[in-house]
Amino acid sequence: MLKEYKTVREVAGPLMLVEQVEGVKFNELVEIELKGGEQRRGRVLEVSGDKALVQLFEGSQGLNIYESKVRFVGHGLELPVSLDMLGRVFDGLGRPKDGGPKIIPEKRPDINGDPINPAARDYPSEFIQTGVSAIDGLNTLVRGQKLPVFSGSGLPHARLAAQIARQAKVLGADSKFAVVFAAIGITFEEADYFISDFKKTGAIDRAVLFMNLANDPAIERIATPRMALTAAEYLAYEKGMHVLVILTDITNYCDALREISAARKEVPGRRGYPGYLYTDLATLYERAGRIRDREGSITQIPILSMPEDDKTHPIPDLTGYITEGQIILSRELYRKGVMPPIDVLPSLSRLKDKGIGKNKTREDHADTMNQLFAAYARGKEAKELAVILGEGALSDTDKLFAKFADEFEKRYVSQGENEDRSILQTLTIGWELLSILPRAELKRVKDEYIEKYMPKGDA
Numbered sequence: 001m002l003k004e005y006k007t008v009r010e011v012a013g014p015l016m017l018v019e020q021v022e023g024v025k026f027n028e029l030v031e032i033e034l035k036g037g038e039q040r041r042g043r044v045l046e047v048s049g050d051k052a053l054v055q056l057f058e059g060s061q062g063l064n065i066y067e068s069k070v071r072f073v074g075h076g077l078e079l080p081v082s083l084d085m086l087g088r089v090f091d092g093l094g095r096p097k098d099g100g101p102k103i104i105p106e107k108r109p110d111i112n113g114d115p116i117n118p119a120a121r122d123y124p125s126e127f128i129q130t131g132v133s134a135i136d137g138l139n140t141l142v143r144g145q146k147l148p149v150f151s152g153s154g155l156p157h158a159r160l161a162a163q164i165a166r167q168a169k170v171l172g173a174d175s176k177f178a179v180v181f182a183a184i185g186i187t188f189e190e191a192d193y194f195i196s197d198f199k200k201t202g203a204i205d206r207a208v209l210f211m212n213l214a215n216d217p218a219i220e221r222i223a224t225p226r227m228a229l230t231a232a233e234y235l236a237y238e239k240g241m242h243v244l245v246i247l248t249d250i251t252n253y254c255d256a257l258r259e260i261s262a263a264r265k266e267v268p269g270r271r272g273y274p275g276y277l278y279t280d281l282a283t284l285y286e287r288a289g290r291i292r293d294r295e296g297s298i299t300q301i302p303i304l305s306m307p308e309d310d311k312t313h314p315i316p317d318l319t320g321y322i323t324e325g326q327i328i329l330s331r332e333l334y335r336k337g338v339m340p341p342i343d344v345l346p347s348l349s350r351l352k353d354k355g356i357g358k359n360k361t362r363e364d365h366a367d368t369m370n371q372l373f374a375a376y377a378r379g380k381e382a383k384e385l386a387v388i389l390g391e392g393a394l395s396d397t398d399k400l401f402a403k404f405a406d407e408f409e410k411r412y413v414s415q416g417e418n419e420d421r422s423i424l425q426t427l428t429i430g431w432e433l434l435s436i437l438p439r440a441e442l443k444r445v446k447d448e449y450i451e452k453y454m455p456k457g458d459a
Contacts, residue, residue, distance in 0.1 A: 002031075002073060008065040012358070013263045014219050016042065016054045016323045018070050027076045027112065031057070032076060035067040041093075042219075043077055045264065052066035054258065057093060060411045076112060080105030080226050081234040085208045088196060092121045092212030092224035104232075111226040113233060113287055122290040124324075127355040128244070129297060131167030131420035132160070134342035134413045137430060138369055139327055141299065143170060144290035146323040148250075148302045149263060150316050152309040155329045158190055159417050160340045161248050161303055166203045168244050176241040179207040182228035184221050185214050185252025208235075214252075221256035228369075229287045229298075236296030243296065247287065248303035254281075254315050270314045285322045325349040338414040345377060361423045364449040368430045371444040372408070375437060379405025403434045431455060436459065441448050 003022075010017040016032075032054075040063075054070070056063075079094045080399050081101045081194040081218050089098040094111075095395040096102060124144035130136055141147050151157035165179045180367055181198075183191055198204040208231050225412040232243040247253075254273060261274035269275040286378040288300035302323070306316050309331065331341035356365040386394055386402060394402065412429055415421060421429075431453050434442060442450060 002071040003073075005070045006066075006068070007069060008063075011060045011063055011065055014056045014217065015045070015263050016056055016060065016061060016065075016070075018054060019050045020050050021047075021072065022050070029073045029075060029077050030054050031071045031073060031306070032063070033069040033071070034062065035064055044072070053264075054246070055189050055219055057217055057219050057223070058433075061221075077112045077223060077226075078108040080108050080191070081231060082106040083235075083239065085231055085235075085274045087205050087207070089209040089211060090227070092184070092210060092216055092220040092227065094210070094223075095226045097211060108357045109230050109234065111227070111230045112283075113222060113230060116286070116289055116291060116336050120291050122292045124253050124290060124297075124299075124351050125354045127171060127360050127423070128242075129167075129169050129388075129423055130164045131162065131422075132340060133415055133421050133426040133429065134347075135164075135327060135342055135419070136361075136423050137365075137374060139325065139342075139347045139349040139425040140274065140343050140352040140354075140355050140361075141168075141301075141349065143299055144288065144297045144353045145325075145349070145351050146285050146288045146300045146321050147325050147327060147349055148304060148316075148323050149327045149329065150311065151303060151305050151329040152331055153305050153307075155331060155334055155341065156339065157248065157305065157329060158186075159191065159301050160329070160342075161246050161301070162194055162197045163340070163417045164301060165207065165246055166197070166201050166359070169425075170242045174441075176239075177206060178235050178241045178243050179203065180210075180213075180228045180232045180235070180243055180245045181207055182210040182245070182247045182388050184212050184224050184247065184249055185216075185218075186212075186249065187214050193381065196314050218256040218259050221253050222260070225250075225253060225284050228285065232298050233287065234392065236298045237291060237294050238296075240295035245298055245300045246303065247284070247300070249318065250281075250302045250416055251307070251315055252303040269437070273314050277314060278321070279415050281318055285319070289306055297361065333413065336409065338409055339416055340413075342413055344373065362427055364453055365423075365427060366444070367445040367449055368427060368434070368453075371434060371442055372412070372430050373432070374444060375388055375401060375404050375441075376408050379403075379408070381441065391426075397441065400437055401441075404433060407436060429454070 007019045014241040028044045032040040040058045042054040042056040045055045091097045126143040128141045232245045235241045236243045288298045289299040325348040328343045333341035382398040382402040
């Protein structure tokens with residue numbers, strides 16, 4: 001029988017102070033019973049002597065400090081997990097949101113997880129095909145990697161997230177693949193878009209969705225990504241599945257963290273975010289990876305919208321330090337009608353070389369990737385020069401590079417949200433584009449690959 005306390009002394013925003021407590025632990029789950037029998041939940045943020053500071057999940061509205069009963073349940077916030085989670089939609093605290101039955105759990109792990117022993121980590125090395133050429137061809141995603149998407153407000157990161165969730169696969173038919181999708185602080189329209197898209201395309205059958213809406217309490221946003229990662233760890237390390245975790249939008253998560261930090265009167269860091277933002281983000285991102293002698297893996301794509309498109313803002317800045325690269329969406333490409341508007345030049349996947357090549361994608365992948373990247377960069381320079389000096393100032397070769405840059409954006413980067421390209425299709429389009437350029441300019445590709453893969457009659 002849990003001990004009940006009626007010693008609530010103060011409530012301020014989402015925080016509640018309880019006095020005369022015994023044996024209470026940090027992060028412990030708390031049940032609050034209001035006068036009319038309504039139940040609310042919270043967690044212990046701080047313990048000092050016989051005082052406990054509790055963070056309320058559902059907010060403090062209507063809470064009478066003299067008539068409320070508080071119970072400390074002896075453990076942290078837990079998520080009931082089983083294979084029945086696949087195909088289901090949950091709210092930000094792991095409660096069924098699709099009208100289906102409650103999960104009969106195989107176990108109830110704590111959502112804060114256990115850190116992975118660095119010595120037990122295995123190196124990411126297997127290619128994941130997203131069906132998006134700008135990612136697969138030039139910024140390859142590797143199983144066990146953390147590859148964030150940096151977007152601006154109003155850019156179609158939600159559509160890109162849904163497309164990757166729908167299309168992603170580990171090549172090889174024998175691999176069990178699942179998607180865990182966590183929506184953090186999004187609007188009802190966005191949530192409806194994700195759920196209906198997953199159901200319409202059948203992707204829901206291999207997916208677990210956690211939905212935290214913008215009108216849900218900010219405190220719930222802190223738990224949502226941890227719920228998703230707990231479900232992913234269960235599917236990956238206990239059921240041997242390859243799990244892709246998509247978290248959108250991390251900016252909303254960080255804003256909730258800032259709100260709670262301000263309520264606790266903590267000393268703010270950059271832009272008002274708490275000084276421990278880096279550490280807190282690392283506790284999320286570092287839950288991705290592969291473990292030796294375990295079949296499953298967790299690959300993570302966090303999506304964050306950069307305030308004012310500012311890459312130096314604390315959230316993208318710190319995320320870039322922790323993760324292995326970034327995919328950057330471009331407002332300029334979006335205005336041109338390119339979908340997805342991935343700006344390949346500043347984008348980077350630090351592990352791309354580990355997941356491509358013979359027996360993984362194709363032997364010519366690395367060479368074509370480097371050549372396309374260099375040619376696009378030179379083509380953009382030529383176009384900028386033409387704007388300043390006029391097209392007459394360009395040499396014939398520069399004009400070909402400028403033409404290449406336009407075709408590259410139209411045919412390679414732009415593909416629409418319903419086109420699922422195999423890596424072979426992506427490589428073929430790359431070779432067709434390289435055939436625009438004089439053969440003497442293809443300095444980064446081996447001659448044997450040009451003979452083998454260049455469309456005949458164009459080289």
